Amino acid sequence: MRPDILIVGVGLIGGSIGLALKGSSAVNRIAGVDKDQAMLEKALELGAIDHAVTLTAGAENADIIILCTPVNTFPGIIDEIKDILKPGTILTDTASTKKQVMEWFTRLQETIHTIGGHPMAGGEALGVINADKYLFENAVYVLTPSAGTPAEATDKLTDILSILGAKILIMEAGDHDEITAAISHIPHIVASALVDLTQGDSDKLALAAGGFRDTTRIASSDPALWQQILFSNKKPIIDGLNQIIENLVNYRDMLEGDHHEQLYRQLKRAQEIRNQIPHMRKGLLPGFVDVICIVADEPGIIGKLGNILGAKQINIVDLEILHVRDGDGGTIRIGVPSFEKACMAVEALKEYAIKAWVR
């Protein structure tokens, strides 16, 4: 039987899930609830949901409930619906930390199958108006089932979420939170702390291109959202911050103590680990090989590169402008799906006198 879905919170995330599930033969009707009436109407208008409901009416009838509201609304929602859910209902969420949510989920009866969820994609622009059925395509989507949740329920949710094009990864909530602290939450705080370092000085900011822009990009995210995220994963973040503070004290001491060799070894180790990132991703996501090319500052060069490779059936899976050059060019890194394609790309670019090599 095709499940009825309830999406609680039809903004960017909920709306995008709705748009992606709509039209799939694997789901029945998609209901939506939102405190913001205008958002709810817009979601209906955009076709992200089939019908608008109240929270309790929607929850009573749903087979799968997906919480897409801010994490601090979850306790209230859980309390409101906990006694009216059908046995066997699957309840999942989309918050970016999981252990706290899993604790809240224990308030539900055992007949409810609770599975934490974290789709690791998001948009810069919020609201259903920016919802996008491709938002989760190829994104990692972590699921953290409760201890009592039967494997069939997790399988069922996995099947539904696979419609989004996401790569489902199942792990422990605690592991998820520790990993996201290290690779997302602490980098966020560090980016903010780096920005603080400039104190808004205009000379510093004027020169702050390239590496600094990359390193601090995440500091541009919504502070209200991040304040919530950070407090929802307090313990792993505090542990990680203590660790990185210790790491930085070590770097400082190496400089102060003139330990040249030791600093070299530390930087070398970090480089080696960093270089594993694309490599390690291969198991999880389609891997890619980098082609570096040097192009002149001329209009339309990005389009030209795309055409040259497109003509040879080489798909660009990643693209990054590496240089501190403001023109439409500089040194560009192009990710292509395989080493073979990378070699073909270098050949193709050479025909157009574009210097390129496989990294």
Add this chain to the structure above:
Amino acid sequence: MRPDILIVGVGLIGGSIGLALKGSSAVNRIAGVDKDQAMLEKALELGAIDHAVTLTAGAENADIIILCTPVNTFPGIIDEIKDILKPGTILTDTASTKKQVMEWFTRLQETIHTIGGHPMAGGEALGVINADKYLFENAVYVLTPSAGTPAEATDKLTDILSILGAKILIMEAGDHDEITAAISHIPHIVASALVDLTQGDSDKLALAAGGFRDTTRIASSDPALWQQILFSNKKPIIDGLNQIIENLVNYRDMLEGDHHEQLYRQLKRAQEIRNQIPHMRKGLLPGFVDVICIVADEPGIIGKLGNILGAKQINIVDLEILHVRDGDGGTIRIGVPSFEKACMAVEALKEYAIKAWVR
């Protein structure tokens, strides 16, 4: 009179300067010296220099000497050439820190016009084989003249370096070093420290896409080069590290003490400063306005975007793939030269059913 140029060290940086100056009517001959004979021959072959010389023969005859070797070679080079230079010779360098270099320059006679230099561009791949006449195009190129250097000498060097297409910026060596510590050296150490935090754990790295990749990209740079750079700017870096350690301790204390409001204000402040970066750059470099667009995961989409905008004479001056999606698409940020062009771009993209808006 057109100056004779001597490039000391004809690798990526020296070779790129040579290639850019070659053929300009503003310079006479370009001589090159390199301890690596193969590199020197390759530079000749590629036309980056007109002739290969020894250090002393080249220095005797040069009007402008540009040191492009690693910074730790400078004291030896200075000692070797200091008594044979013609009065009025301009001596400059390309190292990424300036105060130490300016101190070394004081060993030269007062008749030599010393001007520190830092072209703020570089390549991922080293050696003259990767030299590129466009390497410094639109890059910021900082000059730090010695107190005794006449303005005419600085003007002369500025004229020559403008041939590279670089934006020349004159400042105090100490200011330069403090600024580069804040926006380059400390972010580099922090990126390495963040990578250390993963301890190479494969689960963490497997999920480490998007923000983490951006934040730690600079940790992939050559550790030997960076060990040198960091020690050459020790004092400002240690000061900055102490500052950022203090900032991180504050963030930790805010979390530990449940100071929600205070954390929000800190994140908000960092966001505001970070958002000034493109804005502040306008005075210095051609500014741009961002267009965000959402595209499907299909082959050749980058080329398609380039073509759509190219057909309307809209130049792409920056391009960034924002999303953790491995396909050739997701959400893409495109920088275009003006607000007017940005609006045109949105219209043009809409004609192709691509959702886009001006940020």
